[in-house]
Amino acid sequence: MSRSLSPLIALFALAVLYALPAIAPRAMVQDLFGILTLLVLAMNWNLLAGFAGLVSVGQQAFVGIGAYAMFAAIILMGLDPLVGVVIGGIAAAVFAVPMAFFAFRLNGAYFAIGTWVVADIARLAISQWKALGGGTGTSLPKGTAKEMAFVDGIKEMLDVSTAAAADALTYWLMLSLAVAMLVASYIFLRSRMGLGLQAIRDNENAARSVGVDPLKLKAAVFLLTAFATGLCGALAFIQITRVTPDAAFSVIDWTAFVIFITVIGGIGTLPGPIVGVVVFYALQRALADYGTIYLIVLGCLGIAVMLFARRGLWGLFTDRTGIDPLPLRHRPPRVAKPSHSA
Amino acid sequence: MSILSLRSVSKSFGALKVTDDVSFDLQPGEALGIIGPNGAGKSTLFNLITGNIAPDQGQVFLDGRDVTRTPPMQRVVAGVGRSFQIPQPFGDLTVYENLLVAARFGGGLGGREAGVFCMDILDRTGLGPVAEKKAGGLSLLQRKRLELARAMATRPRVILLDEIAGGLTDGECVELVATIRAIHAEGTAIVWIEHVLHALNSVVERLMVLNFGRMLMIGAPDEVMASAQVREIYLGIEA
Ligand SMILES: Nc1ncnc2c1ncn2[C@@H]1O[C@H](COP(=O)(O)OP(=O)(O)OP(=O)(O)O)[C@@H](O)[C@H]1O
Ligand SMILES: [Mg+2]
Numbered sequence: 228m229s230r231s232l233s234p235l236i237a238l239f240a241l242a243v244l245y246a247l248p249a250i251a252p253r254a255m256v257q258d259l260f261g262i263l264t265l266l267v268l269a270m271n272w273n274l275l276a277g278f279a280g281l282v283s284v285g286q287q288a289f290v291g292i293g294a295y296a297m298f299a300a301i302i303l304m305g306l307d308p309l310v311g312v313v314i315g316g317i318a319a320a321v322f323a324v325p326m327a328f329f330a331f332r333l334n335g336a337y338f339a340i341g342t343w344v345v346a347d348i349a350r351l352a353i354s355q356w357k358a359l360g361g362g363t364g365t366s367l368p369k370g371t372a373k374e375m376a377f378v379d380g381i382k383e384m385l386d387v388s389t390a391a392a393a394d395a396l397t398y399w400l401m402l403s404l405a406v407a408m409l410v411a412s413y414i415f416l417r418s419r420m421g422l423g424l425q426a427i428r429d430n431e432n433a434a435r436s437v438g439v440d441p442l443k444l445k446a447a448v449f450l451l452t453a454f455a456t457g458l459c460g461a462l463a464f465i466q467i468t469r470v471t472p473d474a475a476f477s478v479i480d481w482t483a484f485v486i487f488i489t490v491i492g493g494i495g496t497l498p499g500p501i502v503g504v505v506v507f508y509a510l511q512r513a514l515a516d517y518g519t520i521y522l523i524v525l526g527c528l529g530i531a532v533m534l535f536a537r538r539g540l541w542g543l544f545t546d547r548t549g550i551d552p553l554p555l556r557h558r559p560p561r562v563a564k565p566s567h568s569a
Numbered sequence: 570m571s572i573l574s575l576r577s578v579s580k581s582f583g584a585l586k587v588t589d590d591v592s593f594d595l596q597p598g599e600a601l602g603i604i605g606p607n608g609a610g611k612s613t614l615f616n617l618i619t620g621n622i623a624p625d626q627g628q629v630f631l632d633g634r635d636v637t638r639t640p641p642m643q644r645v646v647a648g649v650g651r652s653f654q655i656p657q658p659f660g661d662l663t664v665y666e667n668l669l670v671a672a673r674f675g676g677g678l679g680g681r682e683a684g685v686f687c688m689d690i691l692d693r694t695g696l697g698p699v700a701e702k703k704a705g706g707l708s709l710l711q712r713k714r715l716e717l718a719r720a721m722a723t724r725p726r727v728i729l730l731d732e733i734a735g736g737l738t739d740g741e742c743v744e745l746v747a748t749i750r751a752i753h754a755e756g757t758a759i760v761w762i763e764h765v766l767h768a769l770n771s772v773v774e775r776l777m778v779l780n781f782g783r784m785l786m787i788g789a790p791d792e793v794m795a796s797a798q799v800r801e802i803y804l805g806i807e808a
Contacts, residue, residue: 419673419674419679422666422669422670422673423670423673423674425659425661425662425666425670426659426662426667426670428661429658429659429660429661429662430657430658430659430660432621432657433653433657433658433659434659434670435621435640435641435642435645436619436621436641436642436645436651436653436657437645437670437671437674437675437719437722437723438642438645438646438671438674438675438676438723439642439670439674440640440642556663556666557663557665557666557669557684558665558701559665559684559687559688559691559700559701560681560684560685560688
């Protein structure tokens with residue numbers, strides 16, 4: 228029953244999410260955009276830390292570089308913001324190469340601190356970029372949203388203001404990025420490389436001794452997640468419309484929240500970030516009137532989960548119920564038993 | 570040409586010389602046994618062959634190619650499979666998946682072919698019934714079998730087996746020897762470290778004795794076992 232029901236529920240939820248700009252107030256669309264941003268970041272961080280064992284605290288480097296590359300594409304090169312988003316992803320991936328050369332020399336806690344340091348160096352370097360406002364940052368030129376591809380069409384279709392149409396577009400793109408991340412992660416983790424990663428996670432020494440190259444696999448994950456994180460950062464700042472080094476390279480906004488979401492939902496599980504982001508959103512709504520108290524509650528919840536449920540709420544759920552709609556297990560092939568004569 | 574050659578390989582841990590000027594050649598399809606007291610440096614020799622440990626001196630050759638600086642994963646792809654004396658399963662993966670990693674990376678197999686290949690090995694090593702169990706939940710005996718099975722799944726041309734017969738009942742030991750003979754019959758070269766001498770000697774064509782890191786003797790098993798020196802070392806260990 229639940230087996231046939233869960234894809235239906237997922238499809239229904241997805242349809243509602245896609246229809247949201249047509250049926251919900253603009254503030255809610257903006258709200259959910261922020262949540263989806265965190266979800267995409269969390270899925271990437273989960274791949275890094277939960278599957279590749281790379282506990283990065285420097286993901287804000289890719290958000291910031293993605294955002295700034297997008298701004299540069301618009302302001303300095305006059306390109307469409309959506310092209311700018313792609314450039315943002317590429318710029319982040321390119322930056323990940325030298326960053327990996329440095330950070331991969333470090334292990335465990337040193338890797339975490341190393342990535343953080345690199346991200347901060349990137350922030351300081353970008354602060355020197357006078358053409359993009361230096362330390363005080365810059366805004367998207369007026370009319371950028373209006374001239375963005377597809378905005379006119381959406382405006383007519385939904386019968387809304389230009390600004391709302393731009394919000395709808397970025398929202399749909401972020402939602403699609405989240406869906407694409409989920410599908411891509413699933414395919415990746417079930418692939419040969421994903422299997423190798425799980426082996427490394429269990430026992431790196433033994434993995435080497437059966438032919439797995441840990442460095443190669445980890446580097447691949449590092450670069451791919453840098454690309455997706457860059458895309459996500461660029462897209463996020465189209466909606467924010469203003470960028471400063473401090474906002475774009477914020478370790479709290481782009482990494483700390485993301486870590487909590489992933490840990491609460493279930494690190495090293497595919498649906499973990501989704502569960503985590505739902506909990507995060509629910510807490511934020513429920514405690515909205517109490518200011519930043521939700522951060523304290525979130526922190527306590529995170530600590531409780533780390534102590535009592537290492538694989539998060541999703542891990543608890545699958546352990547209790549045995550339900551796992553996105554299994555990563557490889558099943559043996561069904562063989563027509565040959566009669567063993569030996 | 571020899572499939573595996575060591576030339577004057579030495580290794581020390583601090584002041585302790587664990588491998589002392591060891592040289593030997595292994596022919597394709599040959600089975601070599603290694604014996605020696607605890608701490609003689611047998612497992613270290615395996616780690617030097619697989620690249621898990623780098624030698625201080627000397628070279629390791631595979632098919633005549635110097636692999637002394639080649640990392641372990643590339644040596645696996647080149648045809649060296651190994652088991653660990655202390656089993657190192659991928660605990661969160663199933664037994665089947667443990668083999669699948671080995672077959673897809675070390676063995677270079679893909680898709681369904683890899684799956685069928687792994688199931689065949691599981692059947693041959695008696696692990697078929699626990700194929701879908703998590704490897705972390707296996708008994709020590711099953712873990713040792715998994716070490717053998719996973720090494721086989723890398724499709725080695727030389728397989729290195731480190732004490733896989735200890736603690737088996739007579740029946741189980743007979744089964745294990747049959748499995749290893751079958752691997753040997755398929756043309757795979759074998760280097761087998763074992764304290765259970767009757768099992769070892771029923772498979773290998775040559776026997777090497779290590780003592781304090783030095784290669785004391787290498788030759789036909791009965792000649793080696795007849796040597797006074799070896800009897801002296803083994804007195805009290807194996808009557
Ligand atoms: N990584 C290491 N660091 C320091 N000393 C080591 C290391 N590995 C092995 N040794 C030491 O080297 C010596 C040889 O160890 P090795 O495991 O090769 O012996 P062995 O012949 O396999 O013994 P056993 O029959 O007990 O398995 C031992 O004294 C051991 O304590
Ligand atoms: Mg040993």
